[in-house]
Amino acid sequence: MTENLNSWIKNRIKEEEITKYxxxxxxxxxxxxxxxxxxxxxxxxxxxxxxxxxxxxRIETLSPDETAMLINLKDTDxxxxxxxxxxxxxxxxxxxxxxxxxxxxxxxxCVNNCLYCGFRTDNKVxxxxxxxxxxIRKETEVLAGKIGHKRLIVVYGEHPLTDVNYIExxxxxxYDVKVKVRSGFGQIRRANVNAAPLQIExxxxxxxxxxxxxxxxQETYHHETYNQVHPKDTLKGHYKWRLYCMHRSLEAGVDDxxxxxxxxxxxxxFEVLAMLYHAIELEKKFGIGPHTVSFPRLExxxxxxxxxxxxxxxxxxxxxxxxLVLRLAIPYxxxxxxxxxxxxxxxKVMPYGITQTDASTRIGIGAYSDRYTExxxxxxxxxxxxxxxxxxxxxxxxxxxxxxxxxxxGYRCGRTGKMIMDLLRTGKEGNYCKLxxxxxxxxxxxxxxxxxxxxxxxxxxxxxxxxxxxxxxxAYPVLKEYLDRIGNxxxxxxx
Amino acid sequence: MEKGIYTSKLKEDxxxxxxxxxxxxxxxxxxICERLGRRISFVCGKEPDDIKPYDKIDIDENxxxxxxxxxxxINDIDVILLKLKEILYED
Numbered sequence: 001m002t003e004n005l006n007s008w009i010k011n012r013i014k015e016e017e018i019t020k021y022x023x024x025x026x027x028x029x030x031x032x033x034x035x036x037x038x039x040x041x042x043x044x045x046x047x048x049x050x051x052x053x054x055x056x057x058r059i060e061t062l063s064p065d066e067t068a069m070l071i072n073l074k075d076t077d078x079x080x081x082x083x084x085x086x087x088x089x090x091x092x093x094x095x096x097x098x099x100x101x102x103x104x105x106x107x108x109x110c111v112n113n114c115l116y117c118g119f120r121t122d123n124k125v126x127x128x129x130x131x132x133x134x135x136i137r138k139e140t141e142v143l144a145g146k147i148g149h150k151r152l153i154v155v156y157g158e159h160p161l162t163d164v165n166y167i168e169x170x171x172x173x174x175y176d177v178k179v180k181v182r183s184g185f186g187q188i189r190r191a192n193v194n195a196a197p198l199q200i201e202x203x204x205x206x207x208x209x210x211x212x213x214x215x216x217x218q219e220t221y222h223h224e225t226y227n228q229v230h231p232k233d234t235l236k237g238h239y240k241w242r243l244y245c246m247h248r249s250l251e252a253g254v255d256d257x258x259x260x261x262x263x264x265x266x267x268x269x270f271e272v273l274a275m276l277y278h279a280i281e282l283e284k285k286f287g288i289g290p291h292t293v294s295f296p297r298l299e300x301x302x303x304x305x306x307x308x309x310x311x312x313x314x315x316x317x318x319x320x321x322x323x324l325v326l327r328l329a330i331p332y333x334x335x336x337x338x339x340x341x342x343x344x345x346x347x348k349v350m351p352y353g354i355t356q357t358d359a360s361t362r363i364g365i366g367a368y369s370d371r372y373t374e375x376x377x378x379x380x381x382x383x384x385x386x387x388x389x390x391x392x393x394x395x396x397x398x399x400x401x402x403x404x405x406x407x408x409x410g411y412r413c414g415r416t417g418k419m420i421m422d423l424l425r426t427g428k429e430g431n432y433c434k435l436x437x438x439x440x441x442x443x444x445x446x447x448x449x450x451x452x453x454x455x456x457x458x459x460x461x462x463x464x465x466x467x468x469x470x471x472x473x474x475a476y477p478v479l480k481e482y483l484d485r486i487g488n489x490x491x492x493x494x495x
Numbered sequence: 496m497e498k499g500i501y502t503s504k505l506k507e508d509x510x511x512x513x514x515x516x517x518x519x520x521x522x523x524x525x526x527i528c529e530r531l532g533r534r535i536s537f538v539c540g541k542e543p544d545d546i547k548p549y550d551k552i553d554i555d556e557n558x559x560x561x562x563x564x565x566x567x568x569i570n571d572i573d574v575i576l577l578k579l580k581e582i583l584y585e586d
Contacts, residue, residue, distance in 0.1 A: 175533065210533025253531050412535050413551075414528030414561060419537035431546045475546045495546065 008160045009111060009235055014199055018240045021247040021285065027240055028281045029221050034064070034273045041068035049078050053085045056328035059093060059425045061283065067276050067329040071269045071321070079324075083352060086327040090353035093332055095430040097405040097437035098397055099356040100390060101151040101192070102143050103338070105365050106131050106170055108381070110157035112236040114219070115229045116265065116310075118301030118381050119157055125303040127378050129365055130161050136173045138369040144186035145179025147360045147368075147390050148448035150406040150440065151190045153215065155363075158196035158235055164205060167195060171209045181447045184491040190408035192258070196235070197245035203252035212411060213291050214249045215258035218242055220265040221274030229265055229306075246282060246290070255417030256291035256410075257282070258336070263314045263322065264298030264307070272325055279330045288417045292334040292356065295322055299340055299382035320349055327353030332424040342385035350400065359393035361386075394444075395453040398460045405437035406444055409494035431472055435479055435495045438464050442486050508582050510539040516568060516575065517541060523563030524549065527579070530557055554579050 052066045062070075073079055107130030113120045131139065143149045152174065156162040171191050179186040192212040203214065220226050223239060230236045246257045259278050261271040279289045297314050298307050307313075314322070319341075327335060337346060337354045339361040346357065362368050364379035375383060388396070394404045409432070410420060423429035438461060445457045469476045475495070482493045513525050526540025543549055543563040552560040554576055562568060568575065 207534055207536075208532035253529075253534075253536055255536055412533075414526060414535045414537045414559070416534070417537045419526065419540075419542055423542050426542075428542065428546070435546065472546055478548060495548065 005111065005160065008163075012199075012235055013238055013241045017200055017248055018244045021244050022240075027243055029223070029243065029274055029277055031223055031270075034270055034277070037064045037068040037273060038071060038269050041065055042072050044069040044073070046075065046078060049073065049075075050081075052328070053081065056085060056089050056331050057092070059089070059331045059427065061280065061289065061331070062276070062329040064273055064276060064280075067273055067325060068269075070325045070328060071272060079321075082324050082328070086324050086353040087351050089327055089331045090335075090355065091430070092427050093424050093430055094334075094355050095434040095437070096402050097407075097433050098350070098354065098402045099151065099334075099405045099407065100149070100393065101153055101356060101358050102147065102149045102368075102390075103155055103194075103358055103361060103363055104139060104143065104152045104174075104368070105155045105363050105381070106136070106166075107157055107159070107162045108365055108379070109159040109161050111159050112234045113231050114234075114236060116262070116298055116301070116304065116306040118304050120304075123303050125378055130166070131170070131366055133169065133173050135366055135369070136170050137177055139366065140174050140177040140188060141179050142368040144177055144188050145181055146186075148181070148186060148406075148444050149360075149390065150188060150408055151192070151212070152188055153192045153194055153358075156193070156195040162195075164198060164202040167193065168205050168209050171206070171211065175210055183489055184443060184447050186447065189406075189492070190411065194258075197242050198248070200248045200252050203249050203254050207252055207254045211254055212408070213256040213258045214246075214254045215260070215292070215294070216242065216245050217260035217262060217294060217296075218274075218278070219262045220271065221261065221278070222266040222270055225266040243278075246278075247285065250282065250286045250288060250417075255286075255288055256420075257288075258292040258294060258334075259290045260294030260296065260336075262296055262298060263319070264310055264312055266312050268312070268314050268318055268322055272322055272329070275326065276329050279333070286417075288421055289330060290333050291420075292336050293326055293330060294336045294338075295319075295326065296338060296340050299385075301382045302378050302380075316345060319345070320352065323349050323352045323354070332421060339384045339386040339388075340382065343388060346386055347396070347400075350397075350402070357393070359388055359390040391448070391450050391453050394449070395456055398453075398456045401460075403434075403437045403441055403460055403464060404444070405433065406440035407433065407436035407494065409436050413494075431475070432495050434464065434468065435472070435475055438468070438479065439482050439486060439493055439495075442483055443491055446486070505583065505585065506539040508585070509579070512578065512582060513540045520568035520571075521564065522568055524561070525563065526561050527554070527583075528559050528561060530559065535559065552576070554583070558583055 108119045110119045190212040194215040226239050249257050283289045334355040336356045339358050445454050517525050524543030527538045528535045549563045550565045
């Protein structure tokens with residue numbers, strides 16, 4: 001086994017699939033330059049800050065200097081103003097919808113040894129296993145048939161047991177599940193993937209089997225820190241293989257990519273700016289920026305003392321700033337806030353421009369369908385902070401004036417890549433978001449909602465319909481027709 | 496042409512042709528997507544002007560033409576599809 005494992009590891013990284021994208025012998029993250037930008041953009045005047053707000057409202061990507069000014073902003077009035085701008089940006093691009101999803105962990109085997117991760121190979125207290133095909137089916141039946149999710153983020157460790165063949169087959173299994181529910185059927189319509197960096201040919205296989213977004217987090221963009229927390233003799237120890245995986249993805253035709261940082265490994269200011277550099281690099285090379293950005297904070301994990309050793313733990317106040325700055329700096333991108341964060345934090349930052357979140361979350365392997373109801377650290381990568389069910393979350397969001405969307409239309413009608421970038425930047429996508437949020441929300445209310453949530457949800461739909469009638473009069477009759485058809489049992493109607 | 500690998504020249508040629516169709520037939524948004532398994536990925540073209548259902552016309556098993564308003568264009572569709580295939584599969 002060890003020999004096979006070593007051989008597998010040895011053949012993973014293809015240097016030519018890194019160097020082909022590089023303009024020089026250095027990658028596009030220049031640590032010194034980022035540090036300089038942060039240091040040189042202190043104390044911006046209010047006029048300049050408001051110009052930056054206006055630029056974000058035009059849905060233009062901010063420059064590193066402009067972003068550094070927002071990072072350094074200290075004026076409390078302007079910070080309050082930034083919160084309003086963030087919401088306006090989000091509403092312009094995505095309207096008042098929040099997309100929900102569930103994470104589905106497929107296994108906890110991993111060849112890497114990242115100091116902060118509960119799944120690291122040296123951690124002997126973790127109970128390791130991968131889901132069988134039958135178990136994947138059972139998990140999906142619960143997610144799609146009982147909870148009512150339409151969208152997953154499927155998470156894989158880097159290991160030959162969960163290699164591209166496994167990923168391909170598991171996605172096929174997930175898409176194959178169709179469960180009869182109250183008045184329609186439950187099915188996963190979009191499976192996003194969080195996995196290790198893959199090769200171009202492997203990404204083409206995932207593209208053909210219907211991957212949604214391909215998500216890989218750099219964890220930290222700071223070279224020195226990256227090398228410290230990802231041992232050099234491991235696959236993940238190769239900074240550039242990870243850094244250029246989105247380039248490979250876009251070349252392979254998987255044109256929805258998600259980037260992210262694990263906040264708490266290094267200075268959050270540096271990481272936010274580095275994420276912007278990543279977005280700018282992708283825009284420059286492919287005309288397509290990140291479909292989503294993620295900003296998880298380091299959480300406790302079993303037998304993993306690293307969290308107590310880091311000096312870069314992110315406070316709640318700084319976490320809010322991270323979200324605000326990212327919302328303005330990359331205004332077109334989707335922003336994912338997960339149930340890692342406790343309810344009070346999620347409620348507070350949701351209006352700062354969050355577009356996607358999870359609920360009814362279980363991150364233990366096989367935890368949706370088995371007998372366990374409590375979190376078990378030995379079976380999880382970390383602890384989650386918000387245990388709300390999807391029904392509860394939807395009700396809370398509705399009370400805040402947000403409509404929950406189960407829309408998965410984009411990648412089934414070509415609103416991907418460059419097309420979606422143009423639609424997002426012009427604010428047109430927000431109209432699709434609204435219409436598809438209403439149709440998919442109606443489906444969910446009919447098929448899964450509790451009585452209380454259905455009441456609040458239907459009231460929200462009435463308000464949304466009035467808004468559509470006024471703002472999108474040409475679309476209104478079609479929307480009404482779709483809602484009637486959904487009421488009669490039809491499903492998956494979209495704009 | 497390998498699936499999912501379209502050159503900038505192909506996109507440019509295809510985009511120019513779609514632009515002509517848009518002007519001539521007043522189609523509004525008109526764009527081409529490639530079937531990549533379950534994914535329908537954008538190749539080139541112009542997004543719709545308005546928010547309403549659009550028509551899908553199969554070019555072949557690999558490509559789909561999306562048109563916001565096909566009423567004028569439909570009479571010449573055979574010729575248009577032939578021309579699009581020619582561009583899309585040009586070496």
